[in-house]
Amino acid sequence: MNQHNPNSRGPNPFDPKSLSVRHTGGENFAVKKVHTVIPVRKPSPKEWVRVHPSEEYQIFVAVFEDKENGITYIATPEIATEFPAEFKFVGLRLAVNRQGSPFFWKHPPLDPDGRDNLWNASHREAIARAQSDWVKMGSNRNLGAYECQIAPNLKAEPEWPDLDLQQLLEIAFRGRLISTRDHILLQQLRGEV
Amino acid sequence: MLYHSWHDLPYTKIFACDFEFYGDDADLKIPVCLAIRELRSGKIYRYWQDELLTMKEAPFSTGPEVLWTAYYSSAEWGIFHQLGWKIPERIFDCYTEFSCETNGQELLGGRSLLNALDYFKCETSLGEEKTRMRDLILTGGPWTKEQQLEILDYCQSDVDALAQLFPRMVKTWIMDEQRLGHALLRGRYMAAVSKIEQNGTPVDIELLRKLQDNWEKIKLGLITEVDKEYCIYEDGHFKVAKFENYLTTQSIPWPRLQSGSLKLDRDTFKEQQRAYPQLKSLYDLRVTLDEMKLNRLAVGKDGRNRVMLSPFRSKTGRNQPSTSRFIFGPSTWLRGLIKPTVGNSVAYIDWKSQEIAVAAAKSGDDVMWHAYSSGDPYMAFAIQSGLAPANATKLTHKSVRDRCKVIVLGVQYGMTAVGMARGSGLLEAEAQDLIRRHHETYKVFWQWAEGNASAALFGLPLQTCFGWKIQAGLGTDPKERTFLNWPMQANAAEMLRLACCMATEAGLKICAPIHDALLLEAPTDRILEHIKCLEAIMRAASEAVLGEGKFCGVDIQVVNYPDRYQDERGAEMWALVMDLLERC
Structure with missing residues (x-):
């Protein structure tokens, strides 16, 4: 008998329920996805996407698109104001595709003078639909507009990154923020380098 | 309850035991001697064969107040069954616990007793005389007085080794009641394994002998018959170049090794024949020719297929019996040899989507x-x-x-x-x-x-x-x-183990555990009653693993004498082999 408790008979292997362990081992092992890259783009025509419905995940920013290298730079409002010819304003909406990869959906803003075209209008329409449904957006040159398909039977809700807008923008534009006149890009544009 | 050392274990006595025995492959084993060491007192007890055969019960209590320990104890409990002794209620198997705690590690030398002793840095002279003593024991006697002493000393050396191993194992791994309980449950399964191994599976020995006697002719016949569709074999040998040609004409893509050669391992063939059903017969043929060595099937003189189930051998804790010796190996058609004897029936009962x-x-x-x-x-x-x-x-x-x-x-x-x-x-x-x-x-x-x-x-x-x-x-x-x-x-394996324990303890004759199924045998006039009992046991075992209120259903296939068991995956090959045998 147990010298500490002479009355103890020990565990009973014929009573397996008394021996049952509930946890396998990974239940408390929390794994967090770390996003190191967040592209700034339109969705590809083959891609099903959703847009975050909250206004907290939308912003209008000034960007410079280096088409040759496929890089998008973001500028502070001050720089954008000082160099209006170099930058354009775009809207960014947080979006996610079926693989769970987040990106900023870049779109043209509403023209302040009320001028619009079918491409821009249909683009914004697709974004609006994507807030509640999975959508696929493709261009239709004959129509002169984007066409949008929705998947009404696809009920799965997207998984959004657990970051606020500021954090997401820092990831998306890491190393690509233009905040001073001396930024190498501006120097290049001025022909100084 | 916490345990700081083996002294804290709640048992009046702890017996380390080891039998020496001999016997042909699939036949029941014959005991030669038994050594027991009571660990708390250090007392040694040795019994020779003639004394053992007269003992109606184990020399010491097998009740819950006493712990029995051994290394790979199913061997010991098999002899207990042979001698008609009650199985101990509390079993601590050092092999199962060593396997459990080192599962996932690569151990040179595997999980032998020697390796376990080495792991715990125990001093031992085991191994030096092992081969010679084993050979001596396997002769089956008669042995001289000197040889008997040698064998007893050799038998005792195992329990002496356990006397070192057991305390270190308990100190390192058995911290509390729950952990001890898990060890005892595995020990309980080793007792079930010993009973199942003793039972074996009934085999149509007459048909098996005919197949063995004519196997070379049947093999050639199989190749000729199956190869009509493929034209790949030449003089009984698989020709890779011809196979490449076949794949090209059939437009079947095939995985290759880095060298560029075709991957011809079993797994690749298995996957490919699923995607391209026209390859099924070829796949079955290859499995049959490569893996089916009829002479290796372990069938005793009494017509029972008996193999070591090798419990806890795999990482998931499942059994891993030899694929060539076990009737439930990968050649599914071979299961057609399973045939209950006169007046008996077998039932194959498996959990649904376990x-x-x-x-x-x-x-x-x-x-x-x-x-x-x-x-x-x-x-x-x-x-x-x-x-x-x-x-x-x-x-x-x-x-x-x-x-x-x-x-x-x-x-x-x-x-x-x-x-x-x-x-x-x-x-x-x-x-x-x-x-x-x-x-x-x-x-x-x-x-x-x-x-x-x-x-x-x-x-x-x-x-x-x-x-x-x-x-x-x-x-x-x-x-x-x-x-x-x-x-x-691994949890599915727990379910199977628990069902095996409960079934054998309830007196049901379990012939074999097979992944998620059990093969049950009973007289034909009682088979339904036994099936009902086993069904309830499997249901209870499933609830113990899945949680309260959750159960796994079962499917049942009954075979009464003179019919034979048939696995539908092997039906076509079985028919072909029987046809070829008929023509021999």
């Missing part, structure tokens, strides 16, 4: 559990994921169901879309979409499964509901796929 039940219950995924309880988890997945309407059935949506079945079974093994597509004839994009749907439909399951896999890759241990563990060892190269599937396989 791994899905385990996945749903252990993860707590109610959606998956709902799919399981529907009775058709594949159709349920199709409906839940939006691929089929709510009123869809197996008949109305067969092809959708078939595609879903591939994915439901494949994802739990961590198969990739490529692997699943290749093995099923699905397009890769289709497989990818189905996998994604599975993840979306069963979010709770995937969170649990991936959490386990991440923890295990990190080096943390995983365990089953009764404490069978795995932990990636230093220097190993663990695969995520292993750990994704491990909890399902």
Whole structure:
């Protein structure tokens, strides 16, 4: 008998329920996805996407698109104001595709003078639909507009990154923020380098 | 209750025991001698064969107040059965505990007693005389007085070794009552294994002998018959160049090694024949020729197939009997040799979709559990994921169901879309979409499964509901796929073990455990009664593993004498072999 408790008979292997362990081992092992890259783009025509419905995940920013290298730079409002010819304003909406990869959906803003075209209008329409449904957006040159398909039977809700807008923008534009006149890009544009 | 050392264990006595015995392969073993060491007092007891055969019961109590220990104790309990002794109620098997605690580590030398002693840095002279003594014992006697003493000394050396090993094991691993309880449950299973090994499976020995006598002719006949469709064999040998030619004419893509040669291993063939059904006969032929060595099938003089079940041999804790010696090896057609004797019946009883039940219950995924309880988890997945309407059935949506079945079974093994597509004839994009749907439909399951896999890759241990563990060892190269599937396989193995324990203790004659099934034998006039009893036991075992209120259903196949058992996967090959035998 147990010298500490002479009355103890020990565990009973014929009573397996008394021996049952509930946890396998990974239940408390929390794994967090770390996003190191967040592209700034339109969705590809083959891609099903959703847009975050909250206004907290939308912003209008000034960007410079280096088409040759496929890089998008973001500028502070001050720089954008000082160099209006170099930058354009775009809207960014947080979006996610079926693989769970987040990106900023870049779109043209509403023209302040009320001028619009079918491409821009249909683009914004697709974004609006994507807030509640999975959508696929493709261009239709004959129509002169984007066409949008929705998947009404696809009920799965997207998984959004657990970051606020500021954090997401820092990831998306890491190393690509233009905040001073001396930024190498501006120097290049001025022909100084 | 915490234990600081073996002295704290709640038993009046602790007996380390070891038998020496001999016997032909699949026949029942004959005891030669027994050595027992009572660990608390250090007293040694030795019994020679003539004394053993007169003893009506074990020399010491086998009640719950006493602990018995051995290394790979199913051998010892097999002799207990032979002698008609009651099996101890509390068994601590040092082999099962060594296997449990080192599962996931690569150990040179495996999990032998010598290796366990080395692991714990015990001093021992075991091994020096092992081969000579084994050979002496296997002669079966008669032995001179000097030889008898030698054999007894050799027998005692094992219990002396246990006297060192047991305390160190307990101190290192058995911290508390629950841990001890898990060890005792595994010990209980070793007793069940000994009974099942003793029972064996009834085999049509007359037919087996005919097959063995004519096997060379049958082999050539099989090749000739099957090769009509392929033209790959030459003088009884598989010709790779001819096979390449066949693949080209049939437009069948085939995986290759880095060298550029065709991958011709069994797994590759198995996957390919699923995607290209025209290869099935060739695959069956290759398995039969490569792996089926009829003379190796372990059948005793009494017509019973008996093999060492090798419990806890695999990482999941499952049995791993020899594939060539066990009648339930990969050549499924060979199971046609299973035939109950006059007046008897056998019943093959397997749990329905056991791994899905385990996945749903252990993860707590109610959606998956709902799919399981529907009775058709594949159709349920199709409906839940939006691929089929709510009123869809197996008949109305067969092809959708078939595609879903591939994915439901494949994802739990961590198969990739490529692997699943290749093995099923699905397009890769289709497989990818189905996998994604599975993840979306069963979010709770995937969170649990991936959490386990991440923890295990990190080096943390995983365990089953009764404490069978795995932990990636230093220097190993663990695969995520292993750990994704491990909890399902390992908990399913617990269910099978518990059912084996309960069934053998209830007096049911279990011939063999086979993955998720049991083969039961009984007189024909009692088979239904025994089936009912076993069904209740399997249900209870499933609830013990899955949790209160959750059960796994079973399917039952009964075979009465003079019929024979038939596995439908091997039916075609069986018919061909029988036809060839007829012509010999």
